[in-house]
Amino acid sequence: MTIPDIPSGDLQVVARVVQLLRLLGEAGTIDLVSAAQELSVGKSTAHRYLASMENHGLLQRRDRNRYEFGPLLAEMGTMALSRLGVVNLARPVMEQISLRVRHTVVLTIWNGRQAVVAQVHEDSSRTAHVSIRTGSVLRAGTAQDCIFRAFQDQSFYRFRHEAAEAGQESDGLEEVRRTGVAIRSSANEGVRAVAVPIRDAADRVVAALAVVGVTQLVPEEDDSDVVMTLREGAQAIHQALSASLERAGE
Numbered sequence: 267m268t269i270p271d272i273p274s275g276d277l278q279v280v281a282r283v284v285q286l287l288r289l290l291g292e293a294g295t296i297d298l299v300s301a302a303q304e305l306s307v308g309k310s311t312a313h314r315y316l317a318s319m320e321n322h323g324l325l326q327r328r329d330r331n332r333y334e335f336g337p338l339l340a341e342m343g344t345m346a347l348s349r350l351g352v353v354n355l356a357r358p359v360m361e362q363i364s365l366r367v368r369h370t371v372v373l374t375i376w377n378g379r380q381a382v383v384a385q386v387h388e389d390s391s392r393t394a395h396v397s398i399r400t401g402s403v404l405r406a407g408t409a410q411d412c413i414f415r416a417f418q419d420q421s422f423y424r425f426r427h428e429a430a431e432a433g434q435e436s437d438g439l440e441e442v443r444r445t446g447v448a449i450r451s452s453a454n455e456g457v458r459a460v461a462v463p464i465r466d467a468a469d470r471v472v473a474a475l476a477v478v479g480v481t482q483l484v485p486e487e488d489d490s491d492v493v494m495t496l497r498e499g500a501q502a503i504h505q506a507l508s509a510s511l512e513r514a515g516e
Contacts, residue, residue: 290335295333319336352466357385369479370478372476380406382402396479413442416440416442447461452481456481460496
């Protein structure tokens, strides 16, 4: 069989994109100057790379001059976790939790800098309920964000220096580590979220499991039925992940 030649230019494009993604992973953001320096090219060439990567979802603008991880990379991260079984194993557990507490249940992963919604089981049993879009990037200080930052030393993910410093400066993370639950409310949005960590077979935090609902309907106590139900669900997913790994090793 004859293998067709691959144009060297195509390989160079791939290599340069990988260079920029690695730089992004180390620095957290990337701009035109740093991209040009990394690739040893002029600013016009670097701009074409950044613009194309943004168009294809590999990058998104953080501000006028800087880029950060784009939605496609978040989707790829979700796919990687799906291969580990987290997303599939969480689905039926999330459904049961939602039926029990009558709130929307959210599975969240970490994209290297922020928490990203990987899966949602939306509750519609109440007139007032919360809708969340899969792929949404959650801002710093949300319950899920606090879970990842509080347990970053026990995480499946690699945390960059920027993320580690942000976590250390956030209020209440010591309490989250102590109780194993994060409860955060948004007065502007009228929403409260309660989140707990999900651990893999190696006891690393691989995702956050959260209940999100209207503030008046979600209890804020760390020993509420919502918290107990979330902990049971997280433990069930952990056990399923461990069992799946054992079967794979047989």
